[in-house]
Amino acid sequence: MKPPKILPIVAAIVQSAISIVDGVTFTGHSVCPACGGPLAGYDTKRKQYAHLLINNEQRTMYVSVKRFYCKSCDKLCYADEPFYPNTRMGSAIIDLCVAFSMTMSVNRVPAYLAAMGIIVDRSSCRLYVQHICSCHVRINSRYLDIDNKYGIHLPLSVLSLSTLAYRRDIGEHIDESKVLEACSFPSAPRKAKNFPLPQKRWINRELF
Incomplete structure (x- = not known):
């Protein structure tokens, strides 16, 4: 198979979107997601966000996510983070x-x-692609650039993150809330029964 041809502007958009998350610390949370009890700070974990190839060298993007201890049920939970549940x-x-x-x-x-x-x-x-989070992306058209710009479909999360990168001044700190908003709060609980009906254009699309 011939290597796919990607416009340089597309690669630049995607890489700027992913790179802007590197080094951001996420600390926001309110109550225990398991029981609704009060939380206390526990520690901070460094998590891999993505692996990029920059100038023929692999570079890993990291974020830091605070963990909390529930005073009621003794469970640990993460702050709101740019990860879908149960994904790495x-x-x-x-x-x-x-x-x-x-x-x-x-x-x-x-x-x-x-x-x-x-x-x-x-x-x-x-x-x-088979994960439950993919259903959330696939059947919510607002998460996709359905105008098919640049010859491929780009998620709105990537376009939103790229916009943050474009508007950021050199050396400016990116607020965690803006990253989460751009990613549409991926760590929030998702329930399939609350999803709207899928777009007709995707109904018969085979994944494999």
């Missing part, structure tokens, strides 16, 4: 996997991501 990859990367899988075979998605400088192995891509 940034939500914007998963959004890209899902968006691309809606117009091509999932086996081709890693090659397109690699052409934009994003490293995701085929098995991980397949798992995340």
Whole structure:
């Protein structure tokens, strides 16, 4: 298979969107998601957000996420973060996997991501396309650039993060709330029964 051709502007948009999350610390949370009890600070975990290929060198993007201890049920929970529940990859990367899988075979998605400088192995891509979070992306059209700009579908989360990167002054700190808003609060609980009906254009789309 020939390497996919990606416009340089598309690669720049995607890389700027992912890079802006690097180094951001997430500390916001209100009550225990399990019981609604009060929380106390516990520690801060450094989590991998994405692997990028920059100037032929692999670079890992990290974020820091505060953990809390529930005073009522003794459970630990994370602050609001740019990750879907039970995933180890940034939500914007998963959004890209899902968006691309809606117009091509999932086996081709890693090659397109690699052409934009994003490293995701085929098995991980397949798992995340099948993950429950993909339903949230796939059947909520507001999360996708359905105008098909630049020849491929880009998630609105990526476009929103890229806009943050464009508007940021050199050296300016990115507020965690703006990142979460751009990513549409991916760590919030999702229930399929609350989803709207899927767009007709995607109903018969086969993922594999």
